Amino acid sequence: MNSTIARLVGGRLAVGVLTLLIVSLVVFFLTSLLPGDAVQEQLGQEATAEAVAALRAQLGLDLPVHLRYFNWLGGLITGNPGISLVNGMPVDDMIASRLPNTLKLAAVTTLVSVPLALTIGILSAMYRGSIFDRYSNMLAVFAVSVPEFLIATIAVLIFAVKLGWLSALSRSVEVESFGELVRIYALPVLTLCCVLTAQMARMTRAAVVDQLSASYVEMAILKGARPIRVVLRHALPNAIGPIANAVALSLSYLLGGVVIVESIFNYPGVATLMVNGVVTRDMPLIQACVMLFSLGFLMLVLLADLCAILSNPRLRK
């Protein structure tokens, strides 16, 4: 790593932290604009004014809004995002118990969709304008225009109802055998993969096509290299950076996709926790979840930037 790369990466990190700060401001003030008085709700209508005031003081709600923001932000940074208004549990414990499940789901989806998308993308770039290219393009348009819940419902209809192969709900996430792994993850992963693979394949195709129109590829073709060799040996190594960038950016789709998929399949992850939090208006939990998802997004964007920077040979020694 030389100093140029270090400076670029440092700059990206600084922008990321600044963005996260702005996000925290937006999140905090959106949730505090209409207090809806959670305390009053929690204690019920008959609560005495003293009881309400006492609980408000205990929760720190009687402080001015900017102080509350700094308290909350400080708590967030030190890993103490507050106490759930609904069941009194620490928010970080609630999230910690669910986060591994969501990460597992995301990991399995990534492992399935990335190789698939790369294969489709590279093949359709190699055979531009062929029937395969046109059909995969049509399928991709279909996949990104259809709501996830339609894909999920059709998948359930086919695999769980008509064929009876898989269960429609993910009741447990304890995996003991390969069969069980397939049974639990097949439908949620299939649903998430549809959109993700479509996006990634399209971007991969664009990156490879971009390289194939470069003059060194023309040279390789004129030299008599076979098409496969031109793509795999000449074009692909140069497209790795843009492709890695595309993969990282596409993965950010997962951050929204899991909300629907976890809810449909009743999967015990962070997204279902957050949806339940919205139903019960558990503000500390929601704030923490939004920050967590935004952090995930920023990390993926940072990863994409890193891929772009590190794959640029002009920045290497």
Add this chain to the structure above:
Amino acid sequence: MKPNSISPKASIGSGKDNALKQDGANEPVRTRRRRLSLSVGGVIGLLIVTFWALMAVAGPLFAPHDANAMISDGYFGPLSLEFPLGTDYLGRDILSRLLHGAPFTIGVALAATALACTAGVVLALVAAASGGWVDALISRTQDALIAIPNKIFALLMVASFGSSVPLLLLMAAFAYMPGSFRIARAVAVNVMTMDFVQVARTRGEAMPYIIFIEVLPNMLRPVMTDFGLRFVYVVLLLSAMSFLGLGVQPPDADWGSLVRENIEGLWAGAPAVLAPAVAIATLTMGVNLLIDSFGGRSKREMEK
């Protein structure tokens, strides 16, 4: 002022004509074909979009039954002459409910998209025209808003302010404004460096004149493409929220809520659950096909 305001228009016009003539000289056949007809997909898309646009305005008038009347004894009834799309979990006519839901799904999404794109474009023009710290401030804020995934932002807004229709509209507009801003700013910055804008600046035109007369008309095409894509995203977001039960609330129902309330019918393979889902899919695919035939696909890849 008068002669000044005419001359730049004339210069833009002639410049465009020249460009077209050059295209025509290079590839006369292709240009003519493109002008005369959309692709097959484009025609299909146009038909679907026109159909749903009509339904969004007049859909409820065509409803054969009262959308909220429980008129059939059969729950999750099959397709029949009386109930063309079957009946729902309370024995209500699905076709009528679908038609009554069209203004919610299409109208709200359209209004939200219009709001998002207008706000995005105005901010982009201000940022591109001012440059300097104003540009930096606006761009940084919009980037921060992009960092909150749309569905997560939607959940946050609904948790804070409830889920009335005006709020859903504002929420969707706010969620998609940063993306619109990003595209519009990139285009605006490009147009700003064009010769005719430089000429207008040198001539000493006021900023509003430059923005609205010189720059905006030249941004229209990419902005319209972006509008179509954003509309699709908004429809999907609002349907998803309704599907989670956090969108349009009963007794009103958009297509996402129809899927949600009939989800039990899935086990029987009832048309009640598939019909509204397919309606959403045809709407979004129609818009996508239409945009594709205008060659807007590369814009989507740029953004995603």
